[in-house]
Amino acid sequence: MTALHAGQDLIFRPHPAYxxxxxxxEVEQGVLPTFPxxxxxxxxxxxxxxxIGKEPLGLAAFSSVQVSQVDLRLTVLEPGKVQLQGDxxxxxxxxxxxxxxxxxSHIRTQCVPAVGVSRxxxxxxxRPADLGRIADTEQRISLTPQSCMQVSSENxxxxxxxxxxxxxxxxxxxxxxGRDILGDYFTRFxxxxxxxxxxxxxxxxxxxLSAAMRLRWRYEDDWLQFRxxxxxxxxxxxxxxRLFARWAEARRRSGKLSFEDLVEVASLSxxxxxxxxxxxxxxxxxxxxxxxxxxxxxxRPHWRLLGSLPSELRGAAWSERGLRWEDLPVAQHxxxxxxxxxxxxxxxxxxxxxxxxxxxxxxxxPPAFPWREADLPGATLHVVAVATEGDATDVxxxxxxxxxxxxxxxxxxxxxxxxxxHDALKPLPVIARP
Amino acid sequence: MKSVESQQTHQxxxxxxxxxxxxxxxxxxxSCASSSQESGEASLELVRQLHPHIYCYLLxxxxxxxxxxxxxxxxxxxxxxxxxxxxxxxxxxxxxxRIAHREFxxxxxxxxxxxxxxxxxxxxxxxxxxxWTDAAELRTLIGNLPVQEREVIxxxxxxxxxxxxxxxxxxxxxxxxxxRLSEARAxxxxxxxxxDLSYLNRPLITALRRWAWLPLEDLADLEAGxxxxxxxxxxxxxxxxxxxxxxxxxxxxxxxxxxxxALEALCRELQAATGVSLCAAPSVADEKVTLFxxxxxxxxxxxxxxxxxxxxxQRSRTGGAYRYELVQERNxxxxxxxxxxxxxxxxxxxxxxxxxxxxRYLALSxxxxxxxxxxxxxxxxxxxxxxxxxxxxxxxxxFRLPPP
Numbered sequence: 159m160t161a162l163h164a165g166q167d168l169i170f171r172p173h174p175a176y177x178x179x180x181x182x183x184e185v186e187q188g189v190l191p192t193f194p195x196x197x198x199x200x201x202x203x204x205x206x207x208x209x210i211g212k213e214p215l216g217l218a219a220f221s222s223v224q225v226s227q228v229d230l231r232l233t234v235l236e237p238g239k240v241q242l243q244g245d246x247x248x249x250x251x252x253x254x255x256x257x258x259x260x261x262x263s264h265i266r267t268q269c270v271p272a273v274g275v276s277r278x279x280x281x282x283x284x285r286p287a288d289l290g291r292i293a294d295t296e297q298r299i300s301l302t303p304q305s306c307m308q309v310s311s312e313n314x315x316x317x318x319x320x321x322x323x324x325x326x327x328x329x330x331x332x333x334x335x336g337r338d339i340l341g342d343y344f345t346r347f348x349x350x351x352x353x354x355x356x357x358x359x360x361x362x363x364x365x366x367l368s369a370a371m372r373l374r375w376r377y378e379d380d381w382l383q384f385r386x387x388x389x390x391x392x393x394x395x396x397x398x399x400r401l402f403a404r405w406a407e408a409r410r411r412s413g414k415l416s417f418e419d420l421v422e423v424a425s426l427s428x429x430x431x432x433x434x435x436x437x438x439x440x441x442x443x444x445x446x447x448x449x450x451x452x453x454x455x456x457x458r459p460h461w462r463l464l465g466s467l468p469s470e471l472r473g474a475a476w477s478e479r480g481l482r483w484e485d486l487p488v489a490q491h492x493x494x495x496x497x498x499x500x501x502x503x504x505x506x507x508x509x510x511x512x513x514x515x516x517x518x519x520x521x522x523x524p525p526a527f528p529w530r531e532a533d534l535p536g537a538t539l540h541v542v543a544v545a546t547e548g549d550a551t552d553v554x555x556x557x558x559x560x561x562x563x564x565x566x567x568x569x570x571x572x573x574x575x576x577x578x579x580h581d582a583l584k585p586l587p588v589i590a591r592p
Numbered sequence: 593m594k595s596v597e598s599q600q601t602h603q604x605x606x607x608x609x610x611x612x613x614x615x616x617x618x619x620x621x622x623s624c625a626s627s628s629q630e631s632g633e634a635s636l637e638l639v640r641q642l643h644p645h646i647y648c649y650l651l652x653x654x655x656x657x658x659x660x661x662x663x664x665x666x667x668x669x670x671x672x673x674x675x676x677x678x679x680x681x682x683x684x685x686x687x688x689x690r691i692a693h694r695e696f697x698x699x700x701x702x703x704x705x706x707x708x709x710x711x712x713x714x715x716x717x718x719x720x721x722x723x724w725t726d727a728a729e730l731r732t733l734i735g736n737l738p739v740q741e742r743e744v745i746x747x748x749x750x751x752x753x754x755x756x757x758x759x760x761x762x763x764x765x766x767x768x769x770x771x772r773l774s775e776a777r778a779x780x781x782x783x784x785x786x787x788d789l790s791y792l793n794r795p796l797i798t799a800l801r802r803w804a805w806l807p808l809e810d811l812a813d814l815e816a817g818x819x820x821x822x823x824x825x826x827x828x829x830x831x832x833x834x835x836x837x838x839x840x841x842x843x844x845x846x847x848x849x850x851x852x853x854a855l856e857a858l859c860r861e862l863q864a865a866t867g868v869s870l871c872a873a874p875s876v877a878d879e880k881v882t883l884f885x886x887x888x889x890x891x892x893x894x895x896x897x898x899x900x901x902x903x904x905x906q907r908s909r910t911g912g913a914y915r916y917e918l919v920q921e922r923n924x925x926x927x928x929x930x931x932x933x934x935x936x937x938x939x940x941x942x943x944x945x946x947x948x949x950x951x952r953y954l955a956l957s958x959x960x961x962x963x964x965x966x967x968x969x970x971x972x973x974x975x976x977x978x979x980x981x982x983x984x985x986x987x988x989x990x991f992r993l994p995p996p
Contacts, residue, residue: 159993168989188985228985232943244990246986341883344880381896393879399852
């Protein structure tokens with residue numbers, strides 16, 4: 159429990175490897191009847207399962223079904239709010255077919271109400287004294303905040319109204335009331351309808367806006383002051399303006415982010431990359447259309463592996479030759495191997511020695527796991543940018559071992575932010591290299 | 593320049609302690625009034641005792657010695673005529689102040705047909721010096737306050753009346769009196785300086801001030817548990833000297849329209865507009881604010897920004913003019929982390945409490961849970977549905993974990 163509380167994933171397996179825990183037999187047997195009678199891979203989202211097979215099958219279609227793994231983890235939704243999540247992974251052998259895995263993600267506890275300061279911050283609004291100070295005003299105000307977001311062609315086609323920021327709303331409030339206004343700012347967007355007001359008193363307006371934008375307000379020294387209710391959390395997710403501005407300028411100059419820029423973006427923290435408001439802001443306020451390409455949880459570790467390397471090695475990954483295993487610093491060997499074999503990030507143990515990782519992968523990994531330690535010296539990592547439709551760019555991370563000319567197996571993870579493929583592909587046309 | 597309070601003390605006119613005096617007993621005045629033989633002496637005594645206070649009060653309200661003198665005479669005349677109706681339920685001077693307050697309002701109505709106290713402009717700064725005190729600068733500053741605030745400042749600090757009495761005198765709730773006093777004090781501090789750093793960083797308990805946005809009940813305890821670092825100790829050591837420094841450049845006015853601007857850029861902009869050297873420390877430089885204001889002093893803007901974000905302005909000088917840097921004190925950072933940890937721990941307890949609701953169903957198999965879920969209390973349905981699927985294994989493993 160201590161490890162779970164500390165943020166570790168707990169992995170239970172019938173035959174645990176290093177860093178894992180034994181799965182009791184009664185639990186393994188007890189949960190087997192809940193195996194979903196579909197093809198392996200059904201745990202993946204629909205959009206990811208192209209080519210895997212979509213038809214549900216009966217249990218009779220499988221020659222063997224066993225529980226491969228149960229894991230538990232805590233997810234912090236915001237300060238004072240945590241959720242227990244877990245997966246059960248079944249390994250099944252289809253009659254006359256391949257073996258595969260079916261990950262069933264279940265039990266998301268009810269969203270436990272926020273506690274402590276977080277709960278208190280949810281009582282939006284103000285101190286009674288502040289309300290008293292502005293309550294006697296007879297001023298009636300109307301607000302129609304205008305978004306400063308770029309209206310993308312995609313939004314125009316979908317008819318989606320661009321959201322507004324607190325800056326948009328507070329500017330409108332300043333213009334409507336003439337009062338001096340000060341507020342913190344975090345990149346979040348709100349539906350314009352929620353912050354549009356008609357002939358409201360100032361007290362009503364402040365109450366309504368505070369609730370819509372999760373703000374607290376106070377009136378002090380003739381300032382109307384606003385503070386985000388979740389600022390303790392938002393502080394961690396916000397991306398400095400100077401970085402946004404630099405990337406936006408680079409993109410404006412060359413029409414796309416450079417490889418180095420992409421690697422730099424990926425070095426932001428998970429809190430920053432995971433924040434949906436930041437992602438919207440990056441794309442709609444700063445025009446960084448590659449943002450989803452970088453923040454994708456599937457691609458993020460690959461970017462970060464590159465980010466941990468000296469620039470000349472990063473450049474090699476873009477080259478025809480690729481980044482060779484022999485050139486990698488020893489410290490990056492486990493990460494390379496884990497990514498090449500698509501070991502889930504959560505399953506990787508940061509303190510796992512290379513030998514232990516290798517044993518773990520080759521003994522407990524997928525049955526089709528084809529790598530041999532002896533082949534590693536030939537392994538390479540290639541990063542390629544592929545043009546798809548229009549200006550959209552895909553990035554592929556290709557890990558190879560053996561000789562490309564002989565057409566040995568290779569694994570590719572490819573994502574353009576909306577689609578995901580995980581299969582053996584024909585060589586991709588490389589169109590962009592630094 | 594010294595603080596408002598210290599100036600008042602030195603002048604012997606300011607603090608309530610400085611003007612302690614025996615109230616004039618109403619009974620003696622009433623008896624004087626009823627005695628025709630002594631009425632002349634009694635009225636003289638009444639005027640001699642209370643005239644300075646009523647005059648002072650009216651002088652601050654009107655800002656004009658002649659008008660104040662006229663209104664003082666009107667006040668005493670009105671009081672003398674009404675003395676037989678005075679019931680003696682409050683000290684006589686309170687009653688006189690109430691009359692003076694009404695005389696003042698009537699004089700305003702005579703000047704303008706429709707006027708409220710809010711509409712009255714401050715008197716011009718070039719008022720003639722006033723004889724009864726040499727604190728001309730302070731008087732000027734008080735004279736620049738809005739009339740309502742000027743009135744309560746005089747009554748409370750100069751005349752020594754408690755809030756409740758002032759409330760009855762001016763016919764406003766006690767809360768409003770307190771608020772007016774607070775506003776007036778803030779304005780005076782702003783004008784006088786009170787030491788820039790004291791003003792910019794608010795001379796309150798700094799830990800609580802930093803967290804003014806948060807519920808404060810437990811924060812004092814948290815703060816007390818944090819070690820104080822040398823930086824703050826040094827600041828405390830230099831505080832008396834710093835309190836006497838007023839940088840007049842901070843009075844320069846700025847108008848701003850900033851949307852989500854980083855503090856670093858805001859400081860640059862303020863520096864360009866005022867010539868005052870400002871910067872944000874690297875640890876806070878990327879925090880963003882939205883700011884719209886017209887003709888506010890740089891001092892007021894700096895204070896508001898520091899107050900909103902819980903940051904502190906520090907001042908330094910290496911030969912030339914002062915330089916200001918916005919920082920987050922180490923204890924504030926520690927406290928922030930302590931709050932996050934505390935909330936996280938509380939959330940874990942809440943989660944465990946939620947999970948305990950599964951305990952009664954632990955013995956059920958997934959199939960049995962599916963059966964029980966049919967027709968179960970809707971409140972329990974989500975738990976049973978979780979147990980009817982692969983969630984069963986997750987719940988089982990959760991309860992097998994050794995307690996922390």
